[in-house]
Structures are given as C-alpha cells and as structure tokens.
Amino acid sequence: MLALSHMTSDGTNPDNAAHILRVWDNGGIDIHLRDEATIKDYFNGLHLLPPGVIPVHIWNPESAHRDDWFLWSGLALKQP
Secondary structure, eight states: OEEEEEEOOTTSOHHHHHHHHHHHHHTTOOOOOOOHHHHHHTTTTEEEOTTOSEEGGGGSTTSOOOSSOOEEEEEEEEOO
C-alpha cells in the first residue's frame, strides 16, 4: 500500500509557495514542491484507489473548499 501526501505549488498563490519554501529553508529543512504529473508517477504500477490523486483537503467531504491548497494526496494498492 502507498499512502502519499506531498507539497506542491500547483493551485497555490506563488507568493504563498515562496513563503512556504522560505519557512522550511529557515528551519534547515530542504523540501521540493512537485507537480501533479510527478506525484501521479509515484503510483505507476500500483492500483490507484478512488478518488485518485487529489488535493488533500478534498479527502474530508466535510472540509470547506479552499482556493489556496498545497498538498496532493493519493492512496494505492500493489497490483495482484
């Protein structure tokens, strides 16, 4: 099984993405923002479960819609 959430600049205000990178960098943590296509590549050869690779806040149907999100998420099983 693969459960993944990963930071992205997709769908994020560029100023907010730059701020996120600065905050992590100031803490001595090297992060990489990856786009949707790159995240989907991690699931190659696996059975991606519905709803697929989506913004993480959509996993909770009770959550409010967000115009500024920064995490892709997905869940997959190993192919039989």
